[in-house]
Amino acid sequence: MRADARRNRERIIDAALGLFAERGPGAAMEEIARAAGLGVGTLYRHFPDRRALVEEIAVGALQDLRAEVRALEALDVPRGQVLERLVAYCAGQPFALIKALAEEDAAPAERRELQAEVDGLLEDLARRAQGEGTVRRDIAPREVVELFSTVVCRPGARADDALARVVLDGLRRDPAPRSP
Incomplete structure (x- = not known):
């Protein structure tokens, strides 16, 4: 995996952890992408759905x-x-x-x-x-x-x-x- 892709993946996971801790497991994928500073498309390229994340x-x-x-x-x-x-x-x-x-x-x-x-x-x-x-x-x-x-x-x-x-x-x- 390229370094930038790995960083994006880590940003998504960190953002998801923060939102899940704050709001519970119901945080929307769009919110996670926004919190990671990435587009929704980037999030879905790494994780096809919430379950995968x-x-x-x-x-x-x-x-x-x-x-x-x-x-x-x-x-x-x-x-x-x-x-x-x-x-x-x-x-x-x-x-x-x-x-x-x-x-x-x-x-x-x-x-x-x-x-x-x-x-x-x-x-x-x-x-x-x-x-x-x-x-x-x-x-x-x-x-x-x-x-x-x-x-x-x-x-x-x-x-x-x-x-x-x-x-x-x-x-x-x-x-x-x-x-x-």
């Missing part, structure tokens, strides 16, 4: 999350802290959009496989955290991933909001009491 965003976000999980796994810190750092990383990522997309209809094979791989990495992380005693053992690793998803796959997710704090505290082996 959102799919590319979803796959990119999942690939980035996979890389982040692997990078954090390499750190010499307790696995429970890795899980907390992943929650912080996911804040501001388009995971609410991905979840809404997944609920609409069947995902393409590439995204399903990538999601399964990321879920497997997260389950392994949960299992190791349970083994070291930083995450409670009375919750199955799959359920830990479901709780993680609940925390990060919602609009406005933040690592320091009430839901994230309650879930992370609840996952700790011995949750520390918090003052009111």
Whole structure:
């Protein structure tokens, strides 16, 4: 792909992410093109429809999350802290959009496989955290991933909001009491 075409594609994706964050997944393609400073024809040459654009965003976000999980796994810190750092990383990522997309209809094979791989990495992380005693053992690793998803796959997710704090505290082996 030519450098100018690659830049245009990146501008479209950045504009789409901004508009989706601001207005939700219903932002019009024309608005996205305008926000990217490009013509609608350029947008449609890169992405034939909204679905193609959102799919590319979803796959990119999942690939980035996979890389982040692997990078954090390499750190010499307790696995429970890795899980907390992943929650912080996911804040501001388009995971609410991905979840809404997944609920609409069947995902393409590439995204399903990538999601399964990321879920497997997260389950392994949960299992190791349970083994070291930083995450409670009375919750199955799959359920830990479901709780993680609940925390990060919602609009406005933040690592320091009430839901994230309650879930992370609840996952700790011995949750520390918090003052009111």
